[in-house]
Amino acid sequence: MFRDVVEDLSVRSRSELRSYAKTPEVSEMQHLQNLLAKRLVSMGFMQVHTPTLISTSVLDKMGMDIDHPLRRQVFYLDDGKRCLRPMLAPNLYVVMRRMARSIPGRFGIFEIGKCYRKESKGSHHLEEFTMLNLVEIRPVDRPETRIKDLARQLALDVSLPIETTTEESDVYGRTIDLTVDGVELASAAFGPHPMDGAFNVNFPWVGIGIGLERVLMLQAKSNNIHRHASSLVYHNGTRMDI
Ligand code: ATP
Ligand code: MG
Numbered sequence: 121m122f123r124d125v126v127e128d129l130s131v132r133s134r135s136e137l138r139s140y141a142k143t144p145e146v147s148e149m150q151h152l153q154n155l156l157a158k159r160l161v162s163m164g165f166m167q168v169h170t171p172t173l174i175s176t177s178v179l180d181k182m183g184m185d186i187d188h189p190l191r192r193q194v195f196y197l198d199d200g201k202r203c204l205r206p207m208l209a210p211n212l213y214v215v216m217r218r219m220a221r222s223i224p225g226r227f228g229i230f231e232i233g234k235c236y237r238k239e240s241k242g243s244h245h246l247e248e249f250t251m252l253n254l255v256e257i258r259p260v261d262r263p264e265t266r267i268k269d270l271a272r273q274l275a276l277d278v279s280l281p282i283e284t285t286t287e288e289s290d291v292y293g294r295t296i297d298l299t300v301d302g303v304e305l306a307s308a309a310f311g312p313h314p315m316d317g318a319f320n321v322n323f324p325w326v327g328i329g330i331g332l333e334r335v336l337m338l339q340a341k342s343n344n345i346h347r348h349a350s351s352l353v354y355h356n357g358t359r360m361d362i
Pocket of ligand 1: 239
């Protein structure tokens with residue numbers, strides 16, 4: 121019985137791998153990134169790319185001082201002077217401050233890139249995951265209204281029934297979470313925010329950070345994020361080690 125189930129899964133995986141090879145396409149992750157990047161560009165957001173290695177001192181600026189629970193999740197390098205970024209926000213703070221000096225009025229930026237956190241939790245957490253973080257600078261609408269608008273647009277693009285709820289975050293204080301069936305897909309925050317001073321930011325903004333492997337997991341109606349991770353075991357959610 122058990123052997124039959126395993127055999128069925130192997131047959132299915134093998135057939136999926138053969139069909140990927142027959143009609144090659146970009147990976148499901150790249151496809152999702154392309155879709156979201158194109159949409160954001162059409163909405164007036166520009167894509168930026170910032171370093172994955174960051175100075176540990178910026179975590180202090182993010183209010184994550186040495187006793188903060190998230191600090192225990194950080195992968196350190198160079199005797200702790202640098203680390204692998206656990207989030208995109210500190211870099212985007214710098215980019216938005218610099219760009220806002222030259223660009224008047226409303227504008228938007230986004231980055232899609234890897235983030236790293238030591239995680240002990242199981243099926244919804246990876247140590248290496250892909251975040252999409254968008255920031256709109258000087259939004260026209262009220263922040264909550266704008267975040268809900270952006271969430272609605274995102275729900276259409278990813279075909280998921282996204283709900284919004286207000287949460288308290290360890291880093292950002294009050295945030296708006298985007299969830300699907302109770303699973304967190306994204307967290308949104310907005311400024312003016314107490315953290316802005318440390319980054320010399322003195323204009324309003326709204327930001328949303330979305331975990332892209334979580335999107336793929338929810339789209340596949342799976343509850344195992346590892347299938348959708350950068351992996352030596354899975355390709356597009358299909359097992360390769362059969
Ligand atoms: P959670 O409460 O689920 O641990 P978080 O609130 O710590 O997540 P945020 O800092 O809000 O995470 O990051 C924004 C998004 O990035 C999350 O909503 C989630 O989709 C994704 N994300 C965060 N940590 C991980 C992880 N370890 N693995 C995969 N995705 C993650
Ligand atoms: Mg969150």
